[in-house]
Amino acid sequence: MQPPASPASPGSPASRADCLALDAADPLAPLRAEFALPKDRIYLDGNSLGVLPVRTPELVRRTVEQEWGQGLITSWNEAGWVDLPFTLGAQLAPLIGAGGHEVLVCDSVSVNLFKVLTAALRLRPGRRTVLGERTTFPTDLYIAEGVTGLFEGGRTVLLDSLDELDARLTEDVAVVVLSQVDYRTGVLLDLAEITERVHRAGALMVWDLCHSAGALPIELAAAGVDFAVGCTYKYLNCGPCAPSYLYVAERHQGVAEQPLTGWFGHAEPFAFVPEYRPADGIGRFLTSFPPLLALAGVRASLEVWQQVDLAQVRAKSLALTGLFMDRLAELDVVTPREPERRGSQVAIRHPDGFPVVQALIERGVIGDFRAPDLMRFGFTPLYTSYTEAWDAAEAVREVLASGEWRAERFSRRGAVT
Amino acid sequence: MQPPASPASPGSPASRADCLALDAADPLAPLRAEFALPKDRIYLDGNSLGVLPVRTPELVRRTVEQEWGQGLITSWNEAGWVDLPFTLGAQLAPLIGAGGHEVLVCDSVSVNLFKVLTAALRLRPGRRTVLGERTTFPTDLYIAEGVTGLFEGGRTVLLDSLDELDARLTEDVAVVVLSQVDYRTGVLLDLAEITERVHRAGALMVWDLCHSAGALPIELAAAGVDFAVGCTYKYLNCGPCAPSYLYVAERHQGVAEQPLTGWFGHAEPFAFVPEYRPADGIGRFLTSFPPLLALAGVRASLEVWQQVDLAQVRAKSLALTGLFMDRLAELDVVTPREPERRGSQVAIRHPDGFPVVQALIERGVIGDFRAPDLMRFGFTPLYTSYTEAWDAAEAVREVLASGEWRAERFSRRGAVT
Numbered sequence: 001m002q003p004p005a006s007p008a009s010p011g012s013p014a015s016r017a018d019c020l021a022l023d024a025a026d027p028l029a030p031l032r033a034e035f036a037l038p039k040d041r042i043y044l045d046g047n048s049l050g051v052l053p054v055r056t057p058e059l060v061r062r063t064v065e066q067e068w069g070q071g072l073i074t075s076w077n078e079a080g081w082v083d084l085p086f087t088l089g090a091q092l093a094p095l096i097g098a099g100g101h102e103v104l105v106c107d108s109v110s111v112n113l114f115k116v117l118t119a120a121l122r123l124r125p126g127r128r129t130v131l132g133e134r135t136t137f138p139t140d141l142y143i144a145e146g147v148t149g150l151f152e153g154g155r156t157v158l159l160d161s162l163d164e165l166d167a168r169l170t171e172d173v174a175v176v177v178l179s180q181v182d183y184r185t186g187v188l189l190d191l192a193e194i195t196e197r198v199h200r201a202g203a204l205m206v207w208d209l210c211h212s213a214g215a216l217p218i219e220l221a222a223a224g225v226d227f228a229v230g231c232t233y234k235y236l237n238c239g240p241c242a243p244s245y246l247y248v249a250e251r252h253q254g255v256a257e258q259p260l261t262g263w264f265g266h267a268e269p270f271a272f273v274p275e276y277r278p279a280d281g282i283g284r285f286l287t288s289f290p291p292l293l294a295l296a297g298v299r300a301s302l303e304v305w306q307q308v309d310l311a312q313v314r315a316k317s318l319a320l321t322g323l324f325m326d327r328l329a330e331l332d333v334v335t336p337r338e339p340e341r342r343g344s345q346v347a348i349r350h351p352d353g354f355p356v357v358q359a360l361i362e363r364g365v366i367g368d369f370r371a372p373d374l375m376r377f378g379f380t381p382l383y384t385s386y387t388e389a390w391d392a393a394e395a396v397r398e399v400l401a402s403g404e405w406r407a408e409r410f411s412r413r414g415a416v417t
Numbered sequence: 418m419q420p421p422a423s424p425a426s427p428g429s430p431a432s433r434a435d436c437l438a439l440d441a442a443d444p445l446a447p448l449r450a451e452f453a454l455p456k457d458r459i460y461l462d463g464n465s466l467g468v469l470p471v472r473t474p475e476l477v478r479r480t481v482e483q484e485w486g487q488g489l490i491t492s493w494n495e496a497g498w499v500d501l502p503f504t505l506g507a508q509l510a511p512l513i514g515a516g517g518h519e520v521l522v523c524d525s526v527s528v529n530l531f532k533v534l535t536a537a538l539r540l541r542p543g544r545r546t547v548l549g550e551r552t553t554f555p556t557d558l559y560i561a562e563g564v565t566g567l568f569e570g571g572r573t574v575l576l577d578s579l580d581e582l583d584a585r586l587t588e589d590v591a592v593v594v595l596s597q598v599d600y601r602t603g604v605l606l607d608l609a610e611i612t613e614r615v616h617r618a619g620a621l622m623v624w625d626l627c628h629s630a631g632a633l634p635i636e637l638a639a640a641g642v643d644f645a646v647g648c649t650y651k652y653l654n655c656g657p658c659a660p661s662y663l664y665v666a667e668r669h670q671g672v673a674e675q676p677l678t679g680w681f682g683h684a685e686p687f688a689f690v691p692e693y694r695p696a697d698g699i700g701r702f703l704t705s706f707p708p709l710l711a712l713a714g715v716r717a718s719l720e721v722w723q724q725v726d727l728a729q730v731r732a733k734s735l736a737l738t739g740l741f742m743d744r745l746a747e748l749d750v751v752t753p754r755e756p757e758r759r760g761s762q763v764a765i766r767h768p769d770g771f772p773v774v775q776a777l778i779e780r781g782v783i784g785d786f787r788a789p790d791l792m793r794f795g796f797t798p799l800y801t802s803y804t805e806a807w808d809a810a811e812a813v814r815e816v817l818a819s820g821e822w823r824a825e826r827f828s829r830r831g832a833v834t
Contacts, residue, residue, distance in 0.1 A: 036482075036486045038486075038487055038489060039487070043489065045489065045490055048490055049485075049489055049490050051486070051489065052481065052482070052485050052486035056481060057478065057481050057482055057486075060477060060478075060481050060710060061474065061477075061478065064469065064473060064474050064477050064656075064714075065453075065469070065474055067657075068466075068469050068656060068657055069453045069455075069468070069469035069474075070455055070456070072455060072460065072462065072466055072468065072783070073462055073465055073466050073783070073785065075657070081657070107524075107525075107528070108524075108679070108704065108705035108706070109705065110677065110679030110680070110704050110705040111524070111528055111677060111679075111704060111705065114676070114677055118567075134691050135691075137680075137689075138680050138683070138689050138690065138691055138693075139679045139680035139705065141691050141692075141693070142678045142679060142680055142682075142683065142693040143677070143678060143679060145678060145692075145693045146676040146677060146678035146693070147676070149676060150535075150567045150676055152569065158691055239481075239485060239708065239709065239710050240484075240485055240492070240498070240708070240709040240710070241705070241706045241707060241708045241709055242708050242710070243708060259531070259563040259564070259566060259567055260527065260528060260531055260560070260563060261559045261560060261562060261563035262525070262527030262528075262556045262559060262560060263527070263554075263555050263556035263559060264556075265559075266555070266559065271788070272554075272555050272787065272788065273555065274551050274552075274555055274558050274575055275558075275562075276555075276558070276559035276562045276563070287525065287527050287528060288525035288526065288527040288528065288556065288658070289525070289658045290658060290708075291656065291657070291658045291659050291660060291707075291708055291710075291711030291714075292656065292657035292658055292711075293477060293656050293657070293659070293708075293710045293711045293713070293714055294708030294709075294710045294711040296710070297481075297708075297710055366489070366490070368490065370689065371688070371689065
């Protein structure tokens with residue numbers, strides 16, 4: 001074993017034996033058994049697609065064979081289908097610091113962002129600008145363009161850096177949309193402080209929680225956030241492209257108007273009247289009903305989350321990312337060292353990041369790559385151990401030291417990973 | 418057994434023995450084995466939620482346990498996930514008379530209708546009216562309201578009857594949206610003839626195929642239809658609230674602009690650039706990615722459909738609905754007798770329709786009820802037999818004759834059925 005590349009942070013494990021001891025004492029360790037981890041691999045891509053919970057296949061099977069196959073239309077009532085966007089929203093709410101009646105599970109992140117951005121612009125008549133950050137995951141920016149294109153004089157303005165925020169918070173800004181954790185660098189923003197600044201300028205705040213929910217405690221209501229959206233398939237482990245969620249602060253619910261006015265957002269969806277009348281509460285942000293087979297994945301995973309203490313998640317997340325960064329401190333780590341500025345992933349810049357990631361995958365260490373030069377490693381405290389973080393860092397160092405990533409077979413670029 | 422209530426139509430079976438003979442000679446009969454039919458019931462609600470194909474549970478299981486559980490992010494390429502909206506669209510296309518590159522599987526009917534209606538309005542600048550029919554399934558009308566509310570001077574005009582269509586096709590009408598089969602009465606419209614009339618008035622045509630696709634041959638391209646949407650969970654049997662589909666005529670694909678501009682509609686979704694640039698073809702109508710667990714249901718069911726001759730489906734559908742109507746001709750049947758004017762369901766008006774349907778369900782005949790007074794019975798030629806249609810009609814007559822529906826237990830109204 002090589003010596004550590006740099007002095008470890010205080011409290012960081014100095015050996016693999018230390019990591020084994022930390023795993024033995026880890027209060028979250030029992031949860032690892034809840035996940036069907038891929039065999040013989042260290043999976044550090046849970047920030048892209050979370051792993052399969054052990055209990056999910058059976059609930060999906062029951063949904064398919066019993067609820068659909070035998071129950072058929074009676075399952076709308078008897079299996080509680082009709083309430084799922086609300087009941088699952090209420091189960092998810094504590095993970096993001098929301099009231100149980102402030103969250104709905106439905107649609108995709110992009111569709112939900114479209115709803116809340118349009119609603120936000122309508123709540124600020126006379127203002128026509130949506131402000132975003134150029135480095136946000138692009139679908140948010142594309143959707144902002146799509147929304148502002150529907151408003152006379154509407155425009156999307158992108159900041160090159162958040163340092164510009166105050167200067168760009170002009171009187172035309174209706175709403176600011178930001179990702180709490182940057183999908184590339186792992187930079188964590190101060191949600192409460194930024195929300196307050198945006199509010200002082202008279203604008204509304206929309207947070208994208210895709211890369212933070214399930215990785216750290218979030219306090220939307222305490223921070224006075226107006227709207228939020230997030231996916232369920234990364235840290236929340238609900239399944240590939242599973243239905244997403246949206247948050248609408250209670251104070252906006254009776255007033256906000258979103259344009260995807262489908263029948264499930266109607267005050268009386270089963271009255272079948274020809275004119276739309278929005279439901280009183282957050283229900284007006286429903287459009288149609290999410291696919292039930294996919295909702296089974298959400299149901300199963302949220303059962304696991306009911307047992308989780310997010311303070312423990314955050315503490316372990318910082319320990320895992322800290323350990324990984326300590327062990328690789330000689331590299332160009334772009335994720336901040338300060339705990340309050342990082343999420344649960346570590347990004348390392350390397351000019352040959354693509355083949356290096358492929359060589360790591362061949363060794364069984366699954367990270368991913370984002371052009372032009374970022375290697376990303378996600379740490380998911382429910383199922384990643386300290387020992388895995390240690391071994392993954394060793395693998396990175398060994399791959400770089402050996403030059404094995406220069407092999408021809410690692411140079412081909414795939415479509416998605 | 419009671420005598421038939423009225424003389425049968427020419428060729429209609431005159432006895433249950435005739436029905437058994439028809440079943441024995443039915444070219445579609447082997448397909449019945451493809452479906453996990455509910456035990457001891459005659460399911461006449463496939464026009465609301467299609468039954469489970471036998472092959473679906475295994476494909477869902479494989480998607481969950483292998484593609485997600487073991488493959489994880491590699492399944493984007495290795496399991497072909499990334500192409501599914503296109504490949505499934507191409508498999509579905511022949512069922513609606515579309516080219517393989519004119520159909521996408523994604524999102525819900527309501528969301529897809531929002532996309533195509535907005536695109537249609539933009540293709541007719543200067544025109545600001547969406548024309549619909551008051552009796553169309555309400556979500557279409559609500560979405561039309563949502564869309565026109567985003568255009569200065571936009572408005573949704575509802576026809577009380579299609580007899581008004583020509584008179585209301587003024588120069589302000591940008592687009593007409595109609596359901597090919599009425600969800601309550603089962604009335605089938607002449608898609609080609611109406612499309613031509615709408616085009617003569619300079620407007621575009623959007624068809625909702627929810628209640629027709631899979632029940633009869635549809636020729637969208639031959640009729641020059643501009644856009645269409647439809648669900649996959651009724652006659653297509655893809656699972657409760659499974660992802661829906663949209664059709665965009667090739668001639669509009671490079672020009673039409675829809676506002677839900679998510680990253681999967683980008684020309685280069687994996688370039689992660691901050692500015693939106695729509696894909697060249699129908700891909701620009703994608704927003705985000707549909708849930709993979711739900712797509713497994715679409716994959717499985719479309720395998721079955723690849724074996725189906727829609728001319729046989731239509732012939733059997735007309736025979737089943739004809740037989741049912743013949744046997745119940747003394748009742749207030751609102752579905753047209755003329756084959757060219759009916760879809761694949763029979764609607765019967767009865768002032769006590771709700772408890773009558775409940776009493777039928779207790780007898781194992783599953784239809785449904787739509788306020789204020791319609792009993793609906795859907796006939797799905799892939800898995801409904803002639804004998805079942807005969808027995809169901811007998812059950813209706815017996816329940817009505819016996820008055821058993823007057824029992825207190827049938828009076829309570831559920832939320833959905």
